[in-house]
Ligand SMILES: Nc1ncnc2c1ncn2[C@@H]1O[C@H](COP(=O)(O)OP(=O)(O)O)[C@@H](O)[C@H]1O
């Protein structure tokens with residue numbers, strides 16, 4: 001095992017069971033990002049996107065898990081966040097990604113906003129079995 | 141993994157009895173020369189920036205060196221049981237408590253393997269079974285690292301969860317800055333629940349004081365997501381309905397950028413760069429002029 005591998009494996013797992021976990025996500029992610037040497041405005045961007053996904057898990061799927069990884073590609077450093085739940089899934093993903101579309105009467109800017117905040121955005125959702133959103137940000 | 145049995149842990153890391161046998165044999169070559177290992181390891185550790193910080197006390201160096209030798213002895217016993225796991229957990233917790241970073245811990249494990257294999261293990265040891273033996277050793281070291289990391293993370297996350305609770309419990313100290321002008325510096329984390337608390341208490345204070353201007357400074361807030369932004373907008377609108385104008389101040393460049401990229405319509409929010417700018421605007425609105433004496 002080399003140090004490089006160790007760093008690539010560095011992983012933060014955040015379990016989401018209810019809305020009291022949201023502030024914990026913020027604090028733990030903040031500590032993780034600063035340990036990776038990532039600070040504002042990049043840390044705010046990544047934390048905001050992560051909180052959006054965590055909030056969606058609580059609101060629509062009740063519980064799920066968020067995994068955060070530190071990435072390294074040559075000299076590029078990045079952060080990957082994966083939010084996974086086994087909730088009801090999203091019937092129309094394109095609609096869910098549209099600004100101001102919400103089934104809960106909130107702003108409907110979470111998913112489309114996260115897509116704008118991050119460099120890579122990948123969403124997989126199956127009705128009845130759950131949703132996984134994976135996002136990446138490469139630190140400029 | 142916390143409650144995983146040794147058997148399950150071995151299965152997960154694909155460790156079979158043959159691996160343990162090989163590791164014991166490796167140990168028979170390495171154990172007599174562990175003193176050499178310690179020498180090499182400390183030559184490397186001494187040039188780490190954190191060395192001085194942890195090893196100012198020579199008695200501590202001695203103690204840790206003994207623990208490191210014991211560690212490899214135990215690992216080369218080739219027995220993965222509850223007591224092995226318990227000792228590894230204790231090591232992880234200890235590293236978390238002294239604040240040793242995981243990358244440094246990984247680097248030290250990495251360096252240890254290099255030293256043991258390249259410098260301590262005799263060339264000819266184990267013959268053609270050497271490669272398999274080293275693979276087995278690496279697997280066991282991985283198990284060990286996994287246990288340490290988990291213990292480390294658990295302790296750190298308990299600490300952080302405590303901090304998160306503390307940040308949420310921060311009160312919302314609304315201060316009367318001037319006749320008709322109230323100030324609230326928001327610090328820490330705002331989630332939906334706290335935003336609702338803030339809304340309730342500020343509206344209450346406005347009703348009591350009939351304030352005309354409310355300055356909400358969020359320079360102590362580092363993340364504003366769509367839910368929090370929505371709450372801030374609602375607070376602003378509710379105040380306006382009560383005849384009080386809300387002036388937001390202290391929006392950091394990072395928060396400004398994320399709020400815009402999220403696509404939030406902030407046209408109803410009256411914002412000033414600093415608390416001082418907001419205060420000047422507040423004075424203007426309530427018809428107060430602040431002048432230097434003698435001017
Ligand atoms: N994890 C999820 N599981 C099920 N549905 C989801 C999930 N995340 C988002 N959605 C759906 O996508 C819609 C848009 O989400 P979002 O853009 O975050 O806006 P909002 O949360 O304000 O409604 C939600 O209203 C919901 O119907």
Ligand SMILES: [Mg+2]
Nearest residue numbers: 055056110111
């Ligand atoms: Mg949302």
